[in-house]
Each structure stands twice: as C-alpha cells, then as structure tokens.
Amino acid sequence: MQIHQRSAGERLFHALAFEILAIGLSAPLAAWITGHSVLSMGVLTAVIATIAVLWNILYNWLFDRAQARWRFDRSTGVRVVHTCGFEGGLIVIAIPFVAWWLGISVWQALLLDIGLVLFYLPYGFLFNLGYDKIREKIVP
Structure with missing residues (x-):
C-alpha cells in the first residue's frame, strides 16, 4: 500500500490540470448540446471549474487524511467511490x-448538471487513474 502525501503545489497542479483539460473538452460539447453560446457555456464551465478547483483541493486533502487514518489502498473501487463523492x-x-x-x-439546472456528470464521472475516474500511474513513475 502506498500512502500519497502531496504538497500544496502538487495539489494545485493536479486540480488545475484536471480542470483545464475538462473545460477544453466539455465547454464546446455543452454548448452544442444545450444550444447556448460557446461563450456562455465557456464562462459557466470556467466558473464551475474555479469552484471545482477549490473543492478538489479540499476534497483530496480530506481524502488523503482519510487514507492516512484508515490505511486503505487506492484500488479501483476506492477510486470509484472517490470520484462519485x-x-x-x-x-x-x-x-x-x-x-x-x-x-x-x-430542476433544469439539475438535469443539465446530471448530463455534465455523465461526462465528468468517467473523465474524473480515468484522469485520476492516469495521474496515479504517472505519479508512481515520477515521484519517489
């Protein structure tokens, strides 16, 4: 089992990389699906991304603390729970x-957000799995 202790800089890098790639993929797709302008959806996704970066830093800090306390592996099942949470x-x-x-x-915002979650759930899962694999090779 590997316990992941990340610096504040790495936490920020992780969150920003996650969000920048996600915006690049999701904003044009959301504009196309909803019929709103790319600018409107771009601003919306950028604000949500800013919120998400702050949430990501807090959430992953709490996740790391939980792992240190309860000593669990970052298995596929744990990553599924992590992403859903x-x-x-x-x-x-x-x-x-x-x-x-x-x-x-x-209600309409909830339905739209559910649509975005259908994008972000597999994206988040795959991004974090990939990040963990790359991190294992780079960080001693």
Missing part, C-alpha cells in the same frame, strides 16, 4: 449558480 459534492455546490447563469429552474 467528488462529483456529488460539486453538484450540490454548483446547481444554484447554473440555474442563475442560464436563467433556468433549479
């Missing part, structure tokens, strides 16, 4: 902003 928390935080920004109901 992150995305669930982000939904609760982001929905009110999405509804306000797009001028839609909270």
Whole structure:
C-alpha cells in the first residue's frame, strides 16, 4: 500500500490540470448540446471549474487524511467511490449558480448538471487513474 502525501503545489497542479483539460473538452460539447453560446457555456464551465478547483483541493486533502487514518489502498473501487463523492459534492455546490447563469429552474439546472456528470464521472475516474500511474513513475 502506498500512502500519497502531496504538497500544496502538487495539489494545485493536479486540480488545475484536471480542470483545464475538462473545460477544453466539455465547454464546446455543452454548448452544442444545450444550444447556448460557446461563450456562455465557456464562462459557466470556467466558473464551475474555479469552484471545482477549490473543492478538489479540499476534497483530496480530506481524502488523503482519510487514507492516512484508515490505511486503505487506492484500488479501483476506492477510486470509484472517490470520484462519485467528488462529483456529488460539486453538484450540490454548483446547481444554484447554473440555474442563475442560464436563467433556468433549479430542476433544469439539475438535469443539465446530471448530463455534465455523465461526462465528468468517467473523465474524473480515468484522469485520476492516469495521474496515479504517472505519479508512481515520477515521484519517489
């Protein structure tokens, strides 16, 4: 079992890499699906990404502390739970902003966010698995 202790700099790098790649992939797709402008969806995804970066740093810090306390491996199952917990928390935080920004109901914002989660769940899972593998090779 490997315990991951990350510096603040690495946490920031991880969060920013995750969000920059995600924005590049999701903003044009969301604009195409919703019919809103790419600019509107780009601003929306950038604000959500900013929220997500802050949430990501906090969430992963808590995750690392939990791993240190309970001594579990970062198995595939743990990564599934990790990803679902992150995305669930982000939904609760982001929905009110999405509804306000797009001028839609909270229900419509929830449905839109569920669509985004269908993108972010596999993306988050694959990004973090890849990050862990690369990190094992780079960080002693």
